[in-house]
Amino acid sequence: MGDVIDENLVRKLIAAQFPRWDGAPVGRWPSGGTVNAMFRLGDDLVVRLPLTESGAEDVVLERTWLPRIAPRLSTRIPESLGAGQPGEGYPWPWSVYRWLPGENPRPDGPSQLAEDLAEFVLAMRSIPLAGAPRAYRGGPLAALDTATRSAIESLRVTPEENVDCDAVLRLWENTLRAADSDDAQVWLHADLMPGNLLVDGERLSAVIDFGCMGAGDPACDLFPAWNLLSDEAREVFREALKVDEATWSRGRARTLSQALIALPYYRNTNPAMAGNARHVIRTVLREIT
Structure with missing residues (x-):
């Protein structure tokens, strides 16, 4: 089309x-x-x-x-x-x-952007859930298992990407085993990628593309921690949201899963998506080592 x-x-x-x-x-x-x-x-x-x-x-x-x-x-x-x-x-x-003016943010975003993003996420979480649709990415972490493992195997046979597949598989499996059965549901944007954010300087000016929104796991709106923010700003984001360890681990695993799936799929067709996937994988591996 x-x-x-x-x-x-x-x-x-x-x-x-x-x-x-x-x-x-x-x-x-x-x-x-x-x-x-x-x-x-x-x-x-x-x-x-x-x-x-x-x-x-x-x-x-x-x-x-x-x-x-x-x-x-x-x-x-x-x-x-x-x-x-x-x-x-x-x-x-x-x-x-x-028309909403602004530019997409660049990787390693500052602490001010982290604070603005946390304010947005908290505001979304405060919306009453009555009648809310199910978020596109809001289901159990285990629902991503087959696709994530398949993506890891695809990257094993793509050595030029230089992904430590053993390390990401260990992280995925460890998180999956430890994932709790918390049924907490909140309103989510559910696709907080850099391409869906607009900034004016270091400040968040708008959030766009709500096609994945709905009720789901709070971890789903932690994506910016790894796909956008600097190490220091990541901690600011986490503290502002008061994220517990279990939710943080699920958020990291969800963000990693999305990147692992996106990289082999987009590496030859969408440089922006593939580039962000590489950034996420590097950031997650750096955080856990």
């Missing part, structure tokens, strides 16, 4: 469904994401079109829940201004959002 999603399609969709924005300049916005294509619409708007059917399900999820949770958050999140429908040969729902 991605090869037919272009500026011309966006112009046709806008003209047919949102004539008030017809004629505004349209330009594709470069993104390392894999689920949506993004296009600037004038100076103040962005059009987001799913590339897959599963991505289209995320559109419906965001339309339902973002307006409900936004008033409970001090951090800016996407605001849908137009609910697009299938048309012009495009088969799925899509959205027009207010």
